Every structure is written in C-alpha cells, then in structure tokens.
Amino acid sequence: MTDYSSDAKIFKALCDEKRLAVINHLKSGEKCACVLIQAMNIGQSALSYHMKILCDSGIVTSRQDGKWTHYSLSQAGSEYAAKRLIELTMPEPKNYLKCSE
Amino acid sequence: MTDYSSDAKIFKALCDEKRLAVINHLKSGEKCACVLIQAMNIGQSALSYHMKILCDSGIVTSRQDGKWTHYSLSQAGSEYAAKRLIELTMPEPKNYLKCSE
DNA sequence: TTTTCATATCAAAATTATTTGATTTGAGGA
C-alpha cells in the first residue's frame, strides 16, 4: 500500500548508537571527518559508511573543502524528521462528526 | 561515553517499513493481533516479533483481554520519541555569552 | 607531473535482524 521507505530511511539514521554519537558531536558545530574519526575511535571506512547514512537521511549535510569533508546538522532535516514522527504516530481524530448521542 | 541505547531503541521501532505499517493501522484505534496479522499479511510469529519491538520502544502499548492481545498507540510514547528526536538533533546554542565584539 | 593526503568505494568477514515453522504457555470453553 503506502510506501514507507523514505520515512524508514530517516529513522534508520537515528537507530544506531554510533550515529547518535556522531550527531552529538555535531551539536557543537561543523566537524571534519578526521576529527570525528579520532573523537569516536572508529575506522575511517566505518565512519564514511555511517556518514553516508546520516547524509542520505537529510539530518546531516556535508561540505567539501579541498580534501576535507565537513559535516554538520541540518536544521531543516531534523525538523522534517520530527514532523514525520508526529504525523506517523498521531491518532486519527475519531468521531469528528459524532452528531447524535 | 553517553549511552544511547534507549534512544536507539525508540528509533529502531520506527526504522522498519512493516512496523511503520503497523503503526499506521493503529492510528484508527486499538487493534487485536489477529486483525493485524490479516491486514498486514504477515506470519503470526513475525507479527509478535515486531510488536515486541514496538512495545519495548514505548510507542505502542498492549492490553490483554482473555486470549487476545490488543495493541494501541501510546500518546505519551510518541510524544517522548518526538521530544528525544528534537533534543538529540538540536544544535547547542553558540556564543550565548558572547560579550565582547 | 609526481607525491601525498583525506575520504570514498569495494569485497569479504563478522555481526545483527528478520522470517519461518515448531513448540510452549496460558486463558477460556466443553
């Protein structure tokens, strides 16, 4: 029926502890991949893998600066994620035309 | 450092398309497991597995009625999920004591 | 242009999640 793949992708970004730790690092501002690798004590390739998932979800954006990649939180992306979470879980209004009784 | 396991658990509930479809069914009100099995065209055991994940996240609650289990959306659970999403992704206020300049 | 460095990509291995079918549990009815 309904296709939830793009919603699932958003929450997939948030369902992994390492990715939540990355997001936490980005709260204080843009960070280079090399900084995250050290701060998180993670392999270069593994970080790249997680950053791709975060970027694909829209919650994180990347900026290229020469050889460096800088990542930062996307305000718009997180707001959209929160909006979808609410929409997906909000109960439908019942009996909004309950006239009798 | 920080433990994100309980936050990850919340978003894990939302990162699977089948679980999002279950949530969508619950928007119109409480549903029995047997109804969900038919509506979703899923095995009994698989549904039980997904419902456990949804209940553990706090987004769904279950109510026992004789042999039947009824599931419904937890308003409090979804609100908590949305609150955590916002808290986790909200940038830290920068320079809140920027006196000079 | 050759070298160096940061990151992305790839393929294989390791880990984790999901499905499936069988069995168990526990509540109610006969």
Add this chain to the structure above:
DNA sequence: TCCTCAAATCAAATAATTTTGATATGAAAA
C-alpha cells in the same frame, strides 16, 4: 479435567547491516 485457540517463545534458516582491510579517487603540495 481435557480441549481449543491466541499469542509468545524457541531454534534454525535467511537476509540485512556493520566492520575491516585494501584499493580507488581526487584535490592540493612539492
């Protein structure tokens, strides 16, 4: 009590995700 039924649990099979190490890409420096 015995039987039936709904749902949970278990174990095995399958599928998806994540990690690891090697290699490729592409930008800047020498």
